[in-house]
Amino acid sequence: MPRRFLQRYMPKPDTIRKQRSLRFIAPLIADPGLWLLTRRSVANAFSVGVFCAMLPIPFQMVIAALGARVTRCNLALSIGLVWITNPLTMPLIFYGNYWIGTFILGAPVREAPSRISTRWVAEQMHDIMPPLILGSLVTAVILAIVANIGVRLIWRWHVSHHWKRRRLKRRQRREQIEAEFDDRV
Template identity: 65%
Template sequence: MPRRLLQRYLPHPDALRRRRSLRVVGHLIGNPSLWVLTRRSVANAFSVGLFSALLPIPFQMLVAAMGAWLARCNLPLSIGLVWITNPLTMPLIFFGNYRLGAWLLDTPVRPAPDRISTQWIAEQLVEILPALALGSLVAAVVTAALANLAIRLIWRWQVSRSWRQRTRRRRRSREATQES
């Protein structure tokens, strides 16, 4: 079942509440509805986390935490998924978002330099910002919706598969006891 797999890797809320750096938000972290692993809470957590990850804004983890709190979905999954845009993947993802936005706005794409740097981004920011913002928003919404749908379908498939296996085991067990 997907729940067992996720529980293996998620931190325990009490361990996080005891951390000195998180004591300020300890009452929020301790909310049980933010730690539930159901099909709905996990699917919504994927939506919130991926949506936050694809936005070119600072404090993405804070945005994901607030989104998880508002949507009452799984907090650690939402925050953890933000790290899809880490320092290694961020330039590629945001350049892809920029290209998507430029395509949607029907503007020419500025060629990327051999090496993307913060200096290049700062120089080009005023000109690329509308395309980056639109592309990021569209990519975030589409990715969040597809992730939500995919998680719900995968979860449902896994549960039905588990039920079928359980039914087969019970049938075999019954047949074995009847033959004895």
Template identity: 60%
Template sequence: MLRRLLQRHIPHQDTLKRNRSLRFLSPIVANTSLWVLTRRSVGNAFMVGLFCAMLPIPFQMALAACGAWLLRCNLPLSVGLVWLTNPLTMPVVFYGNYRLGSWLLDTPVQPAPNHLSTHWFAAKMVDILPVLFLGSLVSAVVLGIISNIVLRLIWRWQVSRSWKRRAKRRCAQREVIHRNTLT
């Protein structure tokens, strides 16, 4: 069930190979182990994608692709999950990470000015960046590990549920055949 849902929404490997702008990535796209949907590959892809999404760095998608290549997990999922922190959600997520970092370091939260300016950012970056990076790193590790565990448990639960359904169906079919042979 989960595999079919993911296969419907993930682009096919051949369509990416034919795309002119992605031709330079053909060695990576051609690797079939990065397109497999198994419990392990999907769980690790969620871990890599959500880990990279929580980091306040540029080129998150490239980092997620490298992580997917290193861990041999599903490439499209890990790169797509980076968009959890899109331009609309990024301020909220990174502010939460900043608050987490300030709580962990036991430092006061820097108040936001009435008018945001580059001068204010330049003056406060020395105070804000270490706290933001610590909070982001902690939330990235925790979210990555929890998502991997939860996804593997959901996958296992669905597989065992489908096995039980099939076993019940087979048992019912055997009973019908047995009744038909007795009459």
């Protein structure tokens, strides 16, 4: 992951502290370690954010912020990644988690009526929740591990690719200087 690319889009801690609506959490986000962009902090932030995004619970952003504080990873990334499950993607993701849970438990998948209502969901909650929670936890753990490993590999590839480009430029510069020197002699 290119650090400069991430820094360009991330909010600055000072701007967040100056906002009136967020002043109450200023002491919690004052730790500079929560704003670092290292391979470890970004990979762990992806793990925390993706894990919290897969959980069918309210206040996912608060849980992600607490997880970022505990694991000392990048706060902004872990909170931002929770929005993987936004109002558009949430039904599909949670249905997929429910389906995985029913597969693991060996339970039948409940067929939804043609019109889903809150009453139907409330009546089916005792049958829906165990597979949904299990499927969400399994998906969250697997995706968090994959995200962490993936970010670390991408970051490592980016750094090695950058070093190879630098080495090639230095070699070309050296060859150009040697060619100019040979022309003078």
